[in-house]
Amino acid sequence: xxxxxxxxxxxxxxxxxISGFAAVAGKKEGEGPLARRFDKLYEDTHLGxxxxxxxxSTMQGEVVNLALGKANLTAGDLQLILAGDxxxxxxxxxxxxxxxxxxxxxxxxxxSTMALSLGTGAVLVESGAVQNCAAVTSSHFCTAERxxxxxxxxxxxxAPTSQWTATAAGSTVLTPGGNTGVPSVQxxxxxxxxxxxxxxxxNMGSAMAGAAADTITNFFTDTGKTPDDFxxxxxxxxxxxxxxxxxxxxxxxxxxxxxxxxxxGLLIYDRETQDVAAGGSxxxxxxxxLCSYVLQEMQAGNLKNVxxxxxxxxxxxxxxxxxxxxxxIAHAVWITGC
Amino acid sequence: xxxxxxxxxxxxxxxSPPSKFLRNSILAFVVGGAICVIGxxxxxxWSMVLPEDDAKIAASCSLIFLAALFTALGLYCKxxxxxxxxxxxxxxxxxxxxxxxxxxxxxxxxxxxxGVKMFIIAGPVxxxxxxxxxxxxxxxWLLRLFV
Numbered sequence: 001x002x003x004x005x006x007x008x009x010x011x012x013x014x015x016x017x018i019s020g021f022a023a024v025a026g027k028k029e030g031e032g033p034l035a036r037r038f039d040k041l042y043e044d045t046h047l048g049x050x051x052x053x054x055x056x057s058t059m060q061g062e063v064v065n066l067a068l069g070k071a072n073l074t075a076g077d078l079q080l081i082l083a084g085d086x087x088x089x090x091x092x093x094x095x096x097x098x099x100x101x102x103x104x105x106x107x108x109x110x111x112s113t114m115a116l117s118l119g120t121g122a123v124l125v126e127s128g129a130v131q132n133c134a135a136v137t138s139s140h141f142c143t144a145e146r147x148x149x150x151x152x153x154x155x156x157x158x159a160p161t162s163q164w165t166a167t168a169a170g171s172t173v174l175t176p177g178g179n180t181g182v183p184s185v186q187x188x189x190x191x192x193x194x195x196x197x198x199x200x201x202x203n204m205g206s207a208m209a210g211a212a213a214d215t216i217t218n219f220f221t222d223t224g225k226t227p228d229d230f231x232x233x234x235x236x237x238x239x240x241x242x243x244x245x246x247x248x249x250x251x252x253x254x255x256x257x258x259x260x261x262x263x264x265g266l267l268i269y270d271r272e273t274q275d276v277a278a279g280g281s282x283x284x285x286x287x288x289x290l291c292s293y294v295l296q297e298m299q300a301g302n303l304k305n306v307x308x309x310x311x312x313x314x315x316x317x318x319x320x321x322x323x324x325x326x327x328x329i330a331h332a333v334w335i336t337g338c
Numbered sequence: 339x340x341x342x343x344x345x346x347x348x349x350x351x352x353x354s355p356p357s358k359f360l361r362n363s364i365l366a367f368v369v370g371g372a373i374c375v376i377g378x379x380x381x382x383x384w385s386m387v388l389p390e391d392d393a394k395i396a397a398s399c400s401l402i403f404l405a406a407l408f409t410a411l412g413l414y415c416k417x418x419x420x421x422x423x424x425x426x427x428x429x430x431x432x433x434x435x436x437x438x439x440x441x442x443x444x445x446x447x448x449x450x451x452x453g454v455k456m457f458i459i460a461g462p463v464x465x466x467x468x469x470x471x472x473x474x475x476x477x478x479w480l481l482r483l484f485v
Contacts, residue, residue, distance in 0.1 A: 051445045151442030153409045154459060155418025155425050155434045157362070160355040197343035198350065206350040214339060244353045245346075249339065275419075278355075 002126045006222025008189050008215075014177035015184040016125040018118075018335070020071025023292035024063045025268075025284075026141070026167030032269045037292035038168075039066050045142065045167060053091060056140035059169040059284075060085070060096030064136050067171040067291070073132060075100040078173075080124065080133040082117035084108050085283050086144050086165070096138070111208075111237055112191075113137040114170060114287035115310025115331040119188035121174045122333065126185075131176060138169030139282030148201070148317055159202040163239050163281035166268055170287025172295075180338070183298045187223060187334040191215035193314065195327040201320050205242025205265075205278055208311040211328030212238060213249035216309060219332045220255060227260050231303045234294060235330075236286025236310050237265030239279030264289035286310050298337035308333045362422050369417065370424030377401055377428070398429055405430035406437040414438075435459040 002010040022039045030041035040062065047055040060083065068074060081100065083093035084107040093106055109116035117135035124130040144165040145152055177184060194211035198204075212235050220226060227233060238246055243263045250257060264286040265279035290308055297303040310333075315326040341349075380400050384393035408414040414434045418425040425431055439458045443451035457464060 053445075146442055150459065151438040153412060153415050153434070153438035153441055155409075155415045155421075155431060155438070157357075157419060157422045160357055194339075196341075196346050196350075198347075203350065203354060206353065210339065210341075210346070241350075241353050241355075245349060248349060248353075249341065252340065 002123050002188075005187070006218070008218045009222035010123060010188045011223075012122060012126045012177070012185055012187060014126055015186060015336070016122045016174050016177050017179035018172045018183045018185065018295060019175040019179055020067040020069070020073065020173035021171065021291040021295045022063050022066035022070060023170040023288040024059050024066070024168065025288050028141070028274065029166055029168050029268055029288070032274060034268055034289065034293050037296060038288065039063075039292070042167075052140055052142035052146065053087065054095070056085065056087070056092040056138050056143050056169075057096035059140070059167075060092055060136055060138040061099065063138070063169040063171040064097065064100065064134050067134065067136075067173045071173040071175065073173060075102055077132050078102045078134055079130045080105065080121070082107055082121050082133060082135045083137065084113035084117060085138050086110065087147060092138050092140070092143070093136070097136075109310065109329060109331065110312030110314055111139075111281055111283055111286060112310035112312030112329055112331050113283045114236070114290060115308055115333050116190075118172055118174075118185070118308075119190060119331050119333045121172075122185035122188055125174045125176055132173065134171055134173050136169065136171035137283040137287045139165050139167070139284035141165045141167045141282075144282060158277050160277050161200070161203040161205070161241050162277045163204060163237065163265060163279055164269065164276035165282035166280045166285035166288065168268070168282070168284035168288035170284065170289075170291030172291060181299075183295055183335050183337050185333060186336050187219075189215055189219040189222065189332040191218075191330040191332070193327045193329055195325055197325045199320070199323065199325050201315070201326070203241060204281065204313040204326065205239045206245050207313045207315075207326035208238055208328035208330065209242040209245035210249060211330040212242070212246045212309055212311045213253070215330040215332050216250060216307070217253050217255060219307065219334070223334075227255065227257050230260055230305045230307050232294070233257050233261050233307045234290070234309065235261070235263045236289060236308070237279065237281040238263050238311055239265035239281065240271070241278050242311070267293065295335075298335065301338060304337045306335045306337075308335055365420050366422045366424035368424065369421035370427060373401070373425070373428045373430055401428070401430050402433040405433035409434045409437040410441060432460060432463065
């Protein structure tokens with residue numbers, strides 16, 4: 001059973017294992033620094049489908065199967081899938097996973113959904129309620145643009161603070177603790193809604209930075225750990241503006257991450273050459289970075305302790321048009337290597 | 339968190355890189371100017387076969403057609419990424435906003451997609467443009483009564 005440490009953190013006794021993980025990504029991500037880390041790259045952003053939404057669904061279905069294959073399991077071995085995406089009513093997950101015939105929990109945490117689904121899955125496996133489960137999320141630049149911003153061919157200029165929604169998906173397969181040679185989940189801290197009063201939809205990093213700082217502070221307070229105990233504190237996806245702000249807020253709480261901090265939105269693209277403004281974002285961004293580069297490095301023994309902090313901006317175009325500020329949320333998952 | 343929203347707003351302003359004002363202005367000036375030069379060239383060309391007033395209308399139509407064509411080819415948005423207001427302000431920007439939406443929402447069908455959402459960006463201009471024209475007309479009419 002998970003036990004509660006401090007106010008917000010759940011410590012795992014059996015330490016559920018991440019027995020399989022996989023990441024897939026699109027063309028632009030395939031031109032970025034992590035290209036060779038992904039299990040599959042799609043040259044055609046449509047994935048041979050007739051709509052962008054179908055393309056995103058296809059990515060999600062494929063990434064689950066890839067992760068299952070690496071865990072030597074099949075969909076029939078899963079008792080639950082925890083999935084989410086950015087689209088209204090989480091349709092990428094619904095249509096992408098409907099053929100799998102596995103009980104499904106749809107989750108929405110905006111870009112924090114990978115941490116949300118991984119954390120929730122870990123707690124369920126830890127409790128014994130679920131034996132094997134998958135946590136999966138995706139995002140697609142084209143589906144997100146048409147839902148949240150403008151038509152793709154509209155001639156607008158991107159603000160330097162804006163973030164580029166990654167076309168990517170990532171999946172983990174969680175199994176009961178005890179497996180050797182695979183990363184495992186040590187603790188989960190679910191975050192509060194933190195509203196910093198930001199109303200600019202083109203500056204979401206700043207809207208999420210407060211939530212990230214709050215969850216990280218809570219995690220360290222609850223567990224008594226310090227950044228020195230970690231090889232990496234991986235936020236996803238604050239990008240450049242949000243990362244700067246989060247670190248400024250953390251310093252006020254005497255937490256200095258320094259070179260331990262990495263951000264999925266800054267890892268997935270080369271900002272100098274790829275014209276992505278402040279960096280990457282989207283559910284698929286943190287999912288794909290975690291389920292490729294980071295977990296691969298953990299499996300190889302190059303990273304031992306990683307605090308994965310998924311961050312999400314919980315807004316909709318409707319709420320922004322009505323003048324509401326953009327609330328942020330962040331969930332932390334402490335992962336230990338082999 | 340000992341941080342007021344005003345303090346955070348100031349921190350955000352400092353952390354957010356500003357737009358490249360000078361570069362953007364120069365590019366907008368050059369590209370916007372080039373579109374206008376093309377417009378003038380089109381007027382001159384059409385003037386060879388049409389009366390001057392008709393040639394101006396034909397030139398506008400030609401620019402609209404070219405903007406829609408370049409939108410469909412996926413080139414207009416690439417140019418606009420550099421040109422900003424240079425491609426937004428001329429009549430080509432208006433054509434792009436309608437053509438882009440028409441293409442984008444085709445997947446939801448010709449009626450509920452293209453038909454309904456075609457004016458998702460241009461709509462406000464179509465609504466408030468005539469409203470502004472009517473208000474201007476009323477003011478001009480009132481002035482003529484008393485002046």
